[in-house]
Amino acid sequence: MNFQTHFSGAVFSQKKTLAVASAVCLINRRVFVVFLCCVFICTESQSAIVATWDMESNTPSDVSDNGIGPVIFAESGARVGASTLSGVHASAASDWTTPAGNGSSNSYNANNWAVGDYFQISTDTSGFQDITLTFDQTSSSTGPGEFTLAYRTGGSGAFTDFMNYTVSNTSWSSSGSPKAASNYDFNFAAVSVLNDAASVDFRLVLRSDLDASPPGNIGVSGTSRIDNIIVTGTSLTAVPEPSTFALLASACLGAVVRYRCRKSGIPHFEQSNKI
Known part of the structure; x- marks a missing residue:
């Protein structure tokens, strides 16, 4: 029996899973640069x-x-x-x-x-x-x-x-x-x-x-x-911890992924309880 992955209550085949991965790769390069900059700022001293x-x-x-x-x-x-x-x-x-x-x-x-x-x-x-x-x-x-x-x-x-x-x-x-x-x-x-x-x-x-x-x-x-x-x-001015910067950057990146998936006609990742 073929292994299937569930997204938003719908069953998608492995081909659809690959399509999602392709959609992720379509993320705007400028957004990715911003993500890297956030990570870099986390390591900068004040x-x-x-x-x-x-x-x-x-x-x-x-x-x-x-x-x-x-x-x-x-x-x-x-x-x-x-x-x-x-x-x-x-x-x-x-x-x-x-x-x-x-x-x-x-x-x-x-x-x-x-x-x-x-x-x-x-x-x-x-x-x-x-x-x-x-x-x-x-x-x-x-x-x-x-x-x-x-x-x-x-x-x-x-x-x-x-x-x-x-x-x-x-x-x-x-x-x-x-x-x-x-x-x-x-x-x-x-x-x-x-x-x-x-x-x-x-x-x-x-x-x-x-x-x-x-x-x-x-x-x-x-x-x-x-x-x-x-x-x-x-x-001594309060500066968010590096972990906070990383969390915010990851959240932004995740939002972009979901947006691009929707734009491509592919629902964003959500685990289904269906078997």
């Missing part, structure tokens, strides 16, 4: 730029003989108006300048370094989590070599040390590709206090007297500079 500095559009004026460096507002990002770059030194004889960056015209530079001196990056991570901080940094041969990256929230109080890092003496140029050896990338995803915080400060603090060409010590004229600073985070 990472966004919180604030960036490259000293190109907001280039500070040079400051001489001052322990306080110029304040530079972020040049782009979701929190551009609430993010600043600054620096503090113990020596009132410090000079703050903007020599060539890492593949760009300007950077943020200072001399007269002493232990405890720092660059500071301040921002607002409201609406973001899984914060990351990247920047480029280099020092002259007699400039500072050993730093600690620290953070705090709330705009006041003690800082928490996150990680020590070493800066090398890498030559920068205003032209050409950035030197990868000068890039530093720190992931704060495990530091939950930085998530959705109205005030976050990062400090790049000098931790020793060693210069960037050890075993020498830092010289008065030794410099260190930073460039291409980027703070990123993942948006």
